[in-house]
Amino acid sequence: MTEDILSATGLVRRFAGVTAVDDVDLSVRTGEILGLIGPNGAGKTTLVNLVTGFDRPDTGRVFLDGHDITRLSAAQRSRRGLVRTFQGARIFGRLTVRENLVVSALPRLGSRRRAESRADELLEYGEVTALRMTPGERLSAGTQRIVGLLRAVAAQPSALLIDEPAAGLNEVESDQLSRLLSAISENMEIGMMIIEHDMKVIMSLCHRVQVLNHGRTIAVGSPDEIRRDPAVLTAYLGSSSGNAHA
Amino acid sequence: MSLRTRRSALTVSATTALLLLAACGSPGAGGASPSGATAFVIGYAGGLSGMLEGFEKPALEAAKMAVEDINRDGGLNGKRVELITQDTKSDIDQGGPAGQALLAKGAGALLVTADYNFGGGAARAAQAAGVVAVSVGAGSPKFGVQGIGPLAFTMGTSGAGDGALTAEWAYEKRAARSAYVLLDDTTDYNKDQCRGFQTRWRELGGVLAGQDTFKNGDASISPQITRMKSLPKTPDVIAFCSYAPGGAVALGQLRSAGIDSLILTNSGMDGTYWFEKSMPELSGVALPVSASVWGDDPAEEVRRFVERYKEKTGSQPQNMYPVLAYAAVQAIVQAAKESGSTKGADMAEAMNKFTDKQLLIPVSFTKDTHIDVRRPARMLVLDQGKWKTDGLRSLKKAPPLFAE
C-alpha cells in the first residue's frame, strides 16, 4: 500500500464575499497523477496556492510525506520537496537552458558537477539537449514550458504541482509535453497534480481526477467515472451554457 | 576671495541626506546664552558640520579669539561682546533659518559663511531685520548694496580683482607672455577670476594661447589636457580658475601630464593638505591672498596672530579665512564704536567710511562697494611644496567688478 505523499484536509479560503475554496480534501500518492479540473473561477489556482504556501488557508491543514507543513513558507515547502510550476513558464531568460536546470538541482545535489550531470540527463529526457546553451529568453513558448517543467523536476521534488501546462501550446507541443509528463511520472518517485482545461490532456494522463465547482469538490474518481458523473456534467454544462440553475 | 560653492560636490546624495538629518537633528545652537542689554551679541551662521566644516570651524575659532581680545580690552564701550553660533549644516537652504534663529536670540550683527550662496541666506535675513551681516570672505560684489542690500559686507576680495592681479604679477614679475585660460565654470567667482585675468592680460599685451572649461566634480580632465597638449608651444602661464577639491585634482593631472606652466589661481587653492602626499615637491603655483598663514606674511600682526592661533588650536591654518574672520569681528565692533550705535543702518554707515582701516588686515569699503578693492594682496608662490610670500601687490588697473 502506498502512502499519500501530499494531502490536505478541510481547506477553506474566503475572500471578501466569495469562499474560493470551501472544505476541500486532497490526496496524491507517489507515482500518481491527479488531475484538478473545474469551470473558471472554481478555485483551482487558489487551492494550488494554499497547498504550495503562496496563500494561507483560513482553516485546514496540508501534509507532505506525513508532516504537517501548513505553517511553512513556500520556499520552505519547496526545500522539502513540494515544488510547483507557474502558469507562465518563468524560466530565467538570461540563463542558458542548462543553467536553469543547474540552479534548481544545486540545493539538493550540493556540488556543481553533480547538478550539471543531472541537468544533462534531464535535457536528454526532455529532448532539448540541442538547446542546452541557448538563453531561456530565446526559446519558443512551448519549449519554455518544457524547460520550466524540467527545471522543476531537477529539484527532485517528491510532489509536483503543475498549473495549466498545456495552455497556449499547439497540438505537437502539447503532445510532447504529455509524453514528458507521463515519462516523469513513470520513472521517478513523484506524485503529481495537474490543473488543466484541455480535457484530452487530463483524460489521457491522469490516474484520478478531482472536480471543483464553487470551491467545493463535487467529484473524485477515474477519468472514466468523471466523464460519466452527472454532477460534473451539470457543472460544466451550467457554466458553459451560461444559465446556472440550482 | 571666497570659499567657492561646492554645488557640484554636494550633489543629490549629500543634500538630500542633509535634509534627512536636518529633519531629525536638533537645531545646534551653541555658545553662551546672550545676556541681553548688558552684552552686544554677534551671531555666527556657518557650516559647522558638513562639507564646509573644514573652512568654518577654523574661522569660528578665530572669531572667538577676536571676541576674547576685544573683551579683554574693555569690550564695546564697556559692554561685553558675546558670540553665539548656529549651524547651517553646510546646506544652502539652512542659511536663512540659521540667520533668523540667531536674530531671534538677540544678535546685533551676523558673521556668515564665506560664500555668496551659502552665506547669502543668513545675510538676507539680517538685511530684512535691519542688522549688519559680514561675510567671512565671499568673493562676490553682490554681497553688498548691489545684491543682498546695504547692510551686507564681505571681508573677501573680488574674483575679477584677484584674476587681474595675477595677470599683472605674471606679466611684470615673471615676464610671462603667453597664457592659457582653464575655467572651472561651477561658480561665479571662478568666472570672475578668469574674466578679470583675461581683461588685464589683453590690456597688458599678453597672448592668449587658448581656453577651456571643466567642472569641479570631474574625476579626470584628460580631454582638456589633450587639447592643451596639441598647442604648438606650452603656454607660460595657465590662469586656473578653480578651487579644491576639484581644482586640486585637475592641477595634479596637469602636472602629471608633464605640463609645467606657472599656474595662476586663487585662495581656494591655498593650503598644503591637497598636495602634500600626492605631489610633495609641487612648485609653480601662485595665488593672491589677503593674508599668508605660512609664517612669512609681511605684516607682523598677521604673523603674530597665526602663531597665537596655532598655539590655541594646535593646528596650522590652511587658508586666510581665520584671519578674515578675526578682522570681521573687529570690523563689526569698530563700526559700533565709531557710530556710537548698535543699529544696523548706523553701523553700516560707519563701515562705509572704512578706508584702509587698520584691523588685523586693512579694510576698505565705500557707500557703493562693500567688497574690498584696495587691500594689497600677498602673492603666495608654491616652491618645492612650501608656500612663500612674494611681496605685497596692489592692482594697477582694476577690471570692472561686474561682468557686463
Add this chain to the structure above:
Amino acid sequence: MQYLIDVLSQGSLYALCALGIALTFGVMRLINFAHGEFMMVGGYVLVVAGDIPVWAALLSSVIIVGFLAVATERIAFRPVRNADPETMLVTSFAVSFLLQSLAVLLFGSLGRSVRVFPPSITGVMHIGGLNIRWLDIITVAVTVTLLVSLMAFMKTRHGVELRAAAENFTVARLLGVKANQVIGTAFAISGVFAAATSIVLAAQRGLVEPTFGTTTMLFAFIAVIVGGMGSLPGAVLGAYALGLISVTSQALLPLGLRQFRDAFIFLVVVLILLLRPEGILRGHAARVRI
C-alpha cells in the same frame, strides 16, 4: 586617437563603478546611493595606509570595503529588503549621509592628499605621438581583469545563483537559492568593485574628501540606466557610451557651449532613453516581477 585613450580610461572608471551598482540593483532592486561612499571609504583606507607597501594598501582597501558593503547590507538593507523601493532608497541615502558625516568627523571636510602608486608609474609614456598615462593603462587593465573575473565567476555555482536571483528573485528562492547568501555575495562583489574604483579614482585624483565618490557614482548611475537597469553587460556598455559622450562633447563642443557639457550629456542620455526606454540592453527591471 588621443581622445580614444581618454574615452577608454574614463569609460573604464565608470564601468567599474557601474558594475558595483548594477550588481546590487540586480538582486535587490536597490538603488544604492551609498556606493559612492563605499568608494570614499576605500579612498580613506589608502590615505590612512600611508607608507605601507602598495599591494598591502590595495589589499586592505579591497578587504575593508568588501566587508563594509556586506556589513551595510546586514545592518541597514536587510531589514528593509521587502519594503517598497522608496524606503530602500531613503535607507541608502541615510547610509550615504552617515558615512559622509563620519568621514567629516574623522578626517575633516577639507580632504587629504594621497599617493597610491609610486611616482615611477604615475607618469606619461610617449608612443608614436600619443601620450599614454600609466594610470590609463592601469585603469583599463584593472577593469578588464575584474570584468573577466566577474564573467568567470558568473559561470560558477554562486554566479549562476546570483544571475538567477537577479532575474527573478522569488522564483530563485523557490528553487532553493538562499536569499541572504546570494545578496551577501552581491554586496561583497559590489564592495570589491567599489574598492577597485576607489583605487583608480584616488590615483587619478590624488585627493580624498568626504564627497570623493559622489560625482563618479552619479555618472555611473546614468550608465546603469542607459545600459538597461540591472543588466551587467548593459552597465558596461552604458559606461563606455557615457565615456564616449562626455569626452567627445568636451572635445568637440565650441568653447561657448562647453560649459553646458553636462546638460549636453544628459540630453544625449534622454535621447537614448526616448529611443530605447528600457536602455541599450533591455534590463529585466522593466519586465513584470513574479
